Amino acid sequence: MTDAATLFGLCAAALVGIGVYALVVNPQPLRKIVAFNVIGNGVFVLFGVIARRGGVLEWGGDPVPQALLITGLVVAFSATALAVALLLRLAHETGSATLAADAPEAARSDAGAGDA
Amino acid sequence: MTITPGGLLLVLAVMVPFVGVLTAFTLGGRNAQRVAMVTIVAGLAVAIAIAAAMAQSGGALVYLLGGWAPPLGIALRADGLSLVMLLAVAVVILGIGVYARADFGTPAGVREARAPLVFWTLLLAIWGSLNLVFVSGDLFTLYVALELLTFAAVPLVSLDGRGETLRAALRYLLYALLGSVFYLLGAVLMYGAYGTLDIALLGERIRPEPATLAAAALMTAGLLAKTALFPLHLWLPPAHAGAPAAASAVLSGLVIKGSWFLVVRLWLDVLPGVVTLEAAQLLAALGAGAILVGNVVALRQERLKLLVAYSTVAQIGYLFLMFPLAFGAAAAGLDASGAVTGGMLQAISHATAKAAMFMAAGLIYLALGHDRIAGLAGVARALPVSVLTFAVAGVALMGLPPSGAYVAKKLFFDAAAGTGQWWWELVLDAGGLLTASYVVLVLAHALRRADAPIAPRKPVSRMAGGAALALALCSLALGFVANGAFSLDALSSALTVADLGSSILLLVGGAMLAAGLGHSLPSVPAVDAAVAIFRPLRRATVAVGAMLVRVDGVLRQWPVASLALLALTIAFGAAMIAGG
Numbered sequence: 282m283t284d285a286a287t288l289f290g291l292c293a294a295a296l297v298g299i300g301v302y303a304l305v306v307n308p309q310p311l312r313k314i315v316a317f318n319v320i321g322n323g324v325f326v327l328f329g330v331i332a333r334r335g336g337v338l339e340w341g342g343d344p345v346p347q348a349l350l351i352t353g354l355v356v357a358f359s360a361t362a363l364a365v366a367l368l369l370r371l372a373h374e375t376g377s378a379t380l381a382a383d384a385p386e387a388a389r390s391d392a393g394a395g396d397a
Numbered sequence: 398m399t400i401t402p403g404g405l406l407l408v409l410a411v412m413v414p415f416v417g418v419l420t421a422f423t424l425g426g427r428n429a430q431r432v433a434m435v436t437i438v439a440g441l442a443v444a445i446a447i448a449a450a451m452a453q454s455g456g457a458l459v460y461l462l463g464g465w466a467p468p469l470g471i472a473l474r475a476d477g478l479s480l481v482m483l484l485a486v487a488v489v490i491l492g493i494g495v496y497a498r499a500d501f502g503t504p505a506g507v508r509e510a511r512a513p514l515v516f517w518t519l520l521l522a523i524w525g526s527l528n529l530v531f532v533s534g535d536l537f538t539l540y541v542a543l544e545l546l547t548f549a550a551v552p553l554v555s556l557d558g559r560g561e562t563l564r565a566a567l568r569y570l571l572y573a574l575l576g577s578v579f580y581l582l583g584a585v586l587m588y589g590a591y592g593t594l595d596i597a598l599l600g601e602r603i604r605p606e607p608a609t610l611a612a613a614a615l616m617t618a619g620l621l622a623k624t625a626l627f628p629l630h631l632w633l634p635p636a637h638a639g640a641p642a643a644a645s646a647v648l649s650g651l652v653i654k655g656s657w658f659l660v661v662r663l664w665l666d667v668l669p670g671v672v673t674l675e676a677a678q679l680l681a682a683l684g685a686g687a688i689l690v691g692n693v694v695a696l697r698q699e700r701l702k703l704l705v706a707y708s709t710v711a712q713i714g715y716l717f718l719m720f721p722l723a724f725g726a727a728a729a730g731l732d733a734s735g736a737v738t739g740g741m742l743q744a745i746s747h748a749t750a751k752a753a754m755f756m757a758a759g760l761i762y763l764a765l766g767h768d769r770i771a772g773l774a775g776v777a778r779a780l781p782v783s784v785l786t787f788a789v790a791g792v793a794l795m796g797l798p799p800s801g802a803y804v805a806k807k808l809f810f811d812a813a814a815g816t817g818q819w820w821w822e823l824v825l826d827a828g829g830l831l832t833a834s835y836v837v838l839v840l841a842h843a844l845r846r847a848d849a850p851i852a853p854r855k856p857v858s859r860m861a862g863g864a865a866l867a868l869a870l871c872s873l874a875l876g877f878v879a880n881g882a883f884s885l886d887a888l889s890s891a892l893t894v895a896d897l898g899s900s901i902l903l904l905v906g907g908a909m910l911a912a913g914l915g916h917s918l919p920s921v922p923a924v925d926a927a928v929a930i931f932r933p934l935r936r937a938t939v940a941v942g943a944m945l946v947r948v949d950g951v952l953r954q955w956p957v958a959s960l961a962l963l964a965l966t967i968a969f970g971a972a973m974i975a976g977g
Binding site for chain 2 (some may be wrong): 301
């Protein structure tokens with residue numbers, strides 16, 4: 282059983298690592314949203330492992346993390362829904378779905394720096 | 398642990414705004430605003446009732462949900478820190494509510510629109526979530542409260558539905574999600590190590606061991622991303638500058654205080670046995686970076702709302718200066734230290750002053766149809782109340798007496814002198830000088846005579862102007878309130894010649910800095926002459942300013958900011974190991 286817990290723990294760590302990597306590297310917002318979900322799943326797996334291992338009451342499992350997990354899933358789902366809705370609206374308004382509109386603005390304030 | 402008398406009030410503090418949200422959403426249209434106003438009055442009454450109950454019992458209020466005690470159940474708790482924030486938020490929400498009647502009101506005969514409905518419901522949702530952050534006694538409930546806060550705040554950014562603001566909202570949401578997943582991972586590790594998420598129980602059980610250090614580093618870094626502490630501020634300027642004025646006031650004045658408050662809660666109540674002075678110094682060093690870069694970049698802005706947004710980036714830095722200063726007094730118990738009182742005062746005084754400043758900027762934008770700083774000439778004559786509001790809020794932000802920020806600064810100075818950390822005094826002084834410089838710059842433009850008198854494009858509501866001025870005056874008068882409430886004598890020396898001299902010195906120094914670094918200087922003979930004489934010097938200072946603007950631009954790239962988050966997590970872990 283310890284082995285299973287370790288295995289699942291390593292899986293959780295791998296999921297978090299993959300998700301963080303994708304979130305940093307991928308410029309597309311949709312991929313970032315998916316990456317966020319991958320990290321979230323890693324955290325949830327870890328919580329599951331803790332529930333399985335933790336059984337304070339010798340029940341073979343701790344019920345508290347499971348209750349929290351369900352809440353966590355709902356929160357992650359709402360976050361994803363909100364992000365996708367924003368992304369759809371952005372694509373609809375501007376015809377593109379990128380986050381990289383900040384660079385020109387910074388360049389503009391640089392260009393204006395030498396005046397006065 | 399049992400339920401204390403008045404404990405039910407804590408449930409009401411959370412429930413009243415959310416009942417308002419549901420009612421406003423159900424009744425919809427022009428009723429939303431009425432529901433919001435009724436809810437704001439009711440919520441303010443609840444906050445005052447909590448204050449009365451706490452004054453009567455002389456201690457913290459506790460409520461156990463369903464009568465189940467932690468570790469199985471969930472407790473709501475309110476101590477002095479919670480109470481101060483509950484009251485301050487209620488007052489600021491009231492001010493914003495009165496102000497927003499002009500922007501988001503639906504008078505009879507006007508067709509109902511979507512934006513007002515969304516604004517009023519989300520305003521109440523933000524309030525309810527903030528109250529939940531202030532009274533939660535459990536790390537997971539705090540996670541849910543923070544997520545609710547983010548979900549309510551993000552749509553406010555893109556209320557007008559333009560592509561630019563939608564992009565700002567999406568950046569904000571994605572970065573905040575990265576922060577909150579770090580926080581959740583930390584909370585899960587805490588549960589794995591100690592079998593509870595209750596703050597009081599964790600505070601007793603916690604030991605400096607690897608899992609705890611990892612959890613503490615992850616939670617702190619995640620919360621910093623949500624608070625937008627430099628260098629994790631990539632989302633703040635576009636989001637706060639792009640939102641409608643009333644929404645900016647909520648976002649800048651209140652929303653960032655939610656995650657900041659949680660950092661305070663963690664460091665003071667959960668982690669005192671784990672955090673080290675090195676980690677606290679790192680936190681304050683980031684704050685010092687925020688003060689320097691935020692203020693200088695604010696000075697280099699062309700638009701008033703972006704200037705105010707960057708001023709928020711800088712002011713967040715002040716909020717984190719309290720950690721090493723409070724740490725020095727740890728032996729006496731962290732709560733009792735003057736630095737913590739100073740930090741809370743700084744937070745409230747920023748909440749009121751910054752809300753007022755954004756409101757004033759919003760009214761100026763409304764009247765002029767633009768908010769270019771170089772084009773503000775004549776505004777003081779057209780909109781005297783708004784310019785006065787900006788000036789009063791600016792005075793409160795730079796920490797001139799008798800503002801709350803002045804007392805906070807005094808407390809910080811005392812703590813710095815008491816713990817021998819003189820370098821934070823330098824940061825505080827430099828910050829005050831830089832803040833003075835952009836306030837002076839804006840006022841210098843606004844007070845200039847225009848070639849032709851300005852005719853406001855739209856009539857400016859007296860009520861809105863009054864609400865903004867009232868909040869600014871609240872911030873200015875906070876020093877008196879704090880003096881009475883904490884029986885300090887910080888203000889007794891405020892009117893001596895030496896203090897008056899240092900105030901004048903601050904303004905003059907600020908004006909000189911503005912002349913040296915400002916982006917758009919007013920073209921009056923005196924300024925032109927000064928600039929002509931000091932041209933080489935100004936060229937050098939402008940180069941420094943431009944460099945900081947470029948640094949800020951690089952830091953606000955997504956990959957850089959998210960790598961900074963990872964690096965900070967590791968740095969906090971290392972700082973806690975190094976001292977432990």
